[in-house]
Amino acid sequence: MKQSKQKLFFWQNTNSIHQAPFFRKLSEYSQIEVWLIVCEPLSRERILMGWQEPALNNTNVLKINKDFSWRKLIDNNKDNKCIHIFSGIGAFPSIHKAFKYACASSCRIAILSESLDMRGVKGFLRNIRGYCHYYYYDKYIEFILAIGWEAKEQFKLWGYNQNKIVDWIYTMENSKIEDITEVKEGTPFRIIYVGSLYTWKGYDLLIRALDELADIDFIADLYCVNDSNIEKADLIQNSIKQKNKIRLQAFLKNDKVRKQMSESDLLILPSRYDGWGAVVSEALMEGTPVMVGYNCGSAILLQNNEMLGNIIEPLTDNEIKKELEKKIIEGKISMEKRLSLKKWAEKHISAEIVVEYFRDILVYIDNKESEKPNAPWIKK
Incomplete structure (x- = not known):
């Protein structure tokens, strides 16, 4: 039967x-x-x-x-x-x-x-x-x-x-990017944020923390701008002291933002609240370490697993600044570590x-x- x-x-x-x-x-x-x-x-x-x-x-x-x-x-x-x-x-x-x-x-x-x-x-x-x-x-x-x-x-x-x-x-979709480029010595540490300009996403904490990193070589691209918030984004960009290092960028289609993740050294999601925070999973799929607010659902991935990144607690601009300094001083992510993170993601999420x-x-x-x-x- x-x-x-x-x-x-x-x-x-x-x-x-x-x-x-x-x-x-x-x-x-x-x-x-x-x-x-x-x-x-x-x-x-x-x-x-x-x-x-x-x-x-x-x-x-x-x-x-x-x-x-x-x-x-x-x-x-x-x-x-x-x-x-x-x-x-x-x-x-x-x-x-x-x-x-x-x-x-x-x-x-x-x-x-x-x-x-x-x-x-x-x-x-x-x-x-x-x-x-x-x-x-x-x-x-x-x-x-x-x-x-x-x-x-x-x-x-x-x-x-x-x-x-x-x-x-x-x-999330598995990574479709097969070619992992060697780390270029002397290039800035690349930080990426992908999210809205709502206060609960913690973008303001991130920008304040980044703007205080005056003597450290980094580039931070925040993909957060669309037609509905372009005026707000312009005001924020103009208020930033280190405009050449901290750049508010237009949202990209998913495949293009995944490419940017794959070329970054750290994704940060400093949300005051987030049910999950899908960009965290996407970054790990691309072999990129993450830094996540403790009120994000995806912080559960990082508990007892420092290889993936770290949880921001307490969630303050000073704490974010301190953790970013550590990451940047540690240096850019190696090809070996990126590969190991991608393998972890494929085997676990x-x-x-x-x-x-x-x-x-x-x-x-x-x-x-x-x-x-x-x-x-x-x-x-």
Whole structure:
């Protein structure tokens, strides 16, 4: 008798380049059917940052609109072979409606979530909402894919059993750059930042720290400018003392920014808060060390793993300056180290590895007596 396929339905806001490699690789398995249901097109902001909606080959992509009956999709797919994985709880109205309907329909349900920003009054209210969601929905949720160390801690805090919380990650494309150039002696230490000009990204801390490195040879390119913030970027650039060393650049398409990462000695993401920080994974894929704010989800990669870079704590301009001085004095990254970082990334955070881990999670969920799988990117 032919065995029926397992069906996995991922409900989220948009079709993102940060999950595309995972979906493509997962869809290669003949015994698994993958569906992606989205409620929004790629935002204008993401498009201005150089993003494009990825093609997903064998993944079934559906868009929630007036012509799409998502209720019918759930009604027809609620047996034991179907798992519905929702992006957050209450994060996106259309997705949350589907989540509540799936709960009422006795579907198998999982959650995929970054941490919530708990700063300030809004953070206090989000925390209360987290407890409420636990009270109402815990009994329906089989497992939680927690993105970053803080997400895992938040779900534990709200009361979810830690046996249903598993570490999760965004997946990036493997490096397509094969030629690694030799380090040129006498060239400046290259620092790269890729991100927005929002305060929570910590760009202001970075610029202040860089501007105090007066007697050190470096070049810092901050890829952060688009049509919507060009006036703000001009004001910032004009306020910088070391204009020849610290340069605010236009966003590039993903393949071009990956090339810049591959030629840099350090990527820095000094975010005050960041659910993950995908550029950290991308830099590691290119063999470039990283420096990450402790409130970034991707800081979990660096815990007990100094080879990859370091975590900035406390997150102040003085601390960033001190850590940058150390890195620059250590010197440019060697070809050998770049190769070793690329190999680490391929063996620990590539789509192939993450899909293997995900399949182990599914086995664990179906057989609670099996041991909970350890995330391959977390060094014990």
